[in-house]
Amino acid sequence: MSLEAGDRLGDRYEVVRAITSGGMGSIYEARDLQNGGQRVAIKQLLEHLMEGEQAAMFRSKFEAEIAFLRRLQHPGIPRAYDSFVVNGVYYMVMEFIVGRNLEQELEERLQLTGQPFGVDQIIRDCRQVLDILIYLHGQTPPLLHRDIKPANLIREHPSGRIRLVDFGMARLLNEPNATQTQLGTLGYSPLEQLQGKAEQRSDVYALGASLHHLVTGVVPTVLNIPPVHNLKPDLDPAIAAIIDRACSSELNIRFSSAKEMLRGLDELRPHLPMITDSPLKLQPLPRLDEPPPPRPVVPAAPMEPVHDFGDDLPAAPLEIPPTPPRVESETVSVPAVKRPAAQFSLGQQLAAIALLAALAFLFGMGVGNKNEPVATATPKVSNTPVEAPTAVPISVVTPTPRPTSVASGCQALRSRPRYGRWSAHLRAFASLSWRTCCHASFTWGLGSSAVAGFLSLRKIELATSS
Template identity: 35%
Template sequence: MLSAGQALRDRYQLQQKLGQNAGRQTWLATDTQASPPTDVVVKLLAFNPQMQWDDLKLFQREAQVLKNLNHPRIPKYLDYFSVDGVGASLEASSADNNSDQSNVTGLPWFGLVQDYIPGDSLKQLLEQGKPFSENQVRQFAEDLLKILINLHELSPPVLHRDIKPSNLILGKKNQIYLVDFGAVQDKAKAEGATFTVVGTSGYAPPEQLWGKAVPASDLYALGATLIHLLTGIPPAELPQQRMRIKFQDKVQINPNFAHWINQLIQPAPEKRLSTARQALSSLQSGFIDHPSKFSVQESISRLSDTDSGYGCGCLALLGLIGLGGLISLFLSNAAHQAKQSETKQYVGEMNRAQQAYVLEKNAFIENAFIERTQAIALNLTDAGEYTQALTVTRSIPHDSIRSNTIQAIAPYLTTVTEYEQGIQVAKTITDYEQKAKALDAMVRRLVAIGEHKRAVQITETIQLYYGGKDKAMAAIERYKPSP
């Protein structure tokens, strides 16, 4: 039995058990032979007749892969050994998978030693009730994608296959680290082999459960992890529709960011963003803006700064010609010509069906403008310019996007003028369900600020959305703040 204070190989003195499950233990230890003595992590696998042979193969594969990795956000491989001095080496672990299992009979423990990363796992922080802001989660996504780019572009590619909050460590300098490569797959060695099903329910994509992991499988797990961080709810506990996790009603975030996450969690891998590099480019592109980075003036003028052909002096145009005229201007032939090179790049990242639609319908410019207009509204909200934000929202021609934008703005409204304007903008939506969702967001705000009578008036106009008048009144009671 292993215990604190025990020294393995007269070198690694065990300090504290960090985790344990199914014949595995993870310890914080001190490398007494290092100068000066250094904290390390020792992962141990107990070898016994009851263990699955694949467990040992996965453990050895983890050691092999880690030995060849060199990334500042992945704990560095330091050592691999067997307790009691019985031979076990990385060279032996690469032997034929069909070799006689008796070769390792009598080995009580295998050990893998790595750098120790001080910090807490994101799972621990979630369990402590720590909320994560949208900006934090977005930064985690960017950092993890940069790690995945490094792994996936190795030759052969390395797939982690078990990205989840418990395998992400938030370091002392708020840097994210990817740990636990126990499910790692060396793609070259996997070809033609019998697959071991690995991963964690809720985070692993469908194809991985069938033993056919691809780089996009790690992107799915990343998306599911981001959803957990944003909602505080494990993805396995969230509802699904057509095998896709439904989460947007559980959290208020930039609709563009939500759309990007939805691109990661598509059940079919061919419909997902296919590579980590493509996902990072999409996240950082102008189609997903960072609201906190821009002032009101910058939010509007950024259209002209970043897109030649969109015109200049957008702030003045808002007042002189109105948003309807601005839309017409942005959809002019001049704007269309100026966007050709960007269109080609954007279309190049789509699948064939999407390419055919865009090229046939010539929809790129319109869609780009709608997304940028929505970003302006959200940036104005972030800056506290709620009336202007609602004015911009009114110009969005798509009911679902206009509804989502109103829902994002509603929690920030504070005055009678603002919430009445929000109600009027919501009423311009023609699709009943989208209109009801937007008005329901306004009802929640009215209840929160004590405008109970006005909230009742609005719910009566959309009572079918709640399932009748009685259920509408019950919804209002639920929306009341807790005493």
């Protein structure tokens, strides 16, 4: 019977949902009520397999799978927690893996981008699966999975690690085959496995067929997988050679073990430096069978109402926000700062005027003495006749010297003819006082400037004091 959400098994496990159904059993997601509601995966053996002559065989296979998973300890293999029987139906409790299998990823890639897996992703995933096969084939006796395919390779989220699931077809190498049952999945199983003679190279073939499917996007044909370049000519020749050798129908051409195939990938490192061993860290993906989470409600921005002037209905009144209270401001008058006026006493002002007058007088005297000429000797005219260089005689005219002093000026006036009393006095006054007038004018100008300066200072003082 199939389980429904909410069903309980043994008063411990509560079914959440159905995940998938295979050839031997169905997988459910459940909660472990005794471990705080931990998420677990429960595998149920199909009821019709428990009937008839083959019931014992299927029951033994199911029990062998439980024993394998409990014994194996590898990060790429899920762990088995518990097993029980309810109403004659066998159940196994396993680790729940959050993620998608590679077959689902391939379908999503083809739908979104139209391209299958890239070379770097293929090599990274292949190395992880080979590490799991090396562990399984290294058991004593070796353990064969016999059902490697993209649907049984789950990429765990968010770590990105590849997990190999569904050990229902697994068996030990020395265990006799049950030829009356289907062994593996067609297209991924080699001829020797279909003949009941599976070995380690059979798992290598299944991995090669899975890589062929992921890199080309085409499901491999049964027992006749074409070369990769026939379907994907742009693939790197070195990668194509490894895939073609892994899924070769000839046992002698195929890789003899998972270790040899891993060495073949290691030889590609110098040619593919971008390949890394660490898996990709991915974000968790939503489950397809669950409704999408509700979108967060974003409050709409406030908008002004729009009025339809063609509508007869009255428009809703606008809500006018209250006017913010008016803040009264007080005006404070600040008195102007006056610059201190220059204060001069009357004595200081008179002393300044006297000093300026004295300086003007001394400067005028200095100018007068400087311009007074020095008495020089009158050149004498020699009575000795001078021989001229030519026959024409030249007379030398001696200039009359100008009077240079008051006494000499008076003597000159007396020696000249008297044309009139007043004219002689005027000439004497003119010759005596022209320098004195210059001196007096200069002194008077300086004194006037000093007085004007004093009056200006006084005016400024009165203006600033008021």
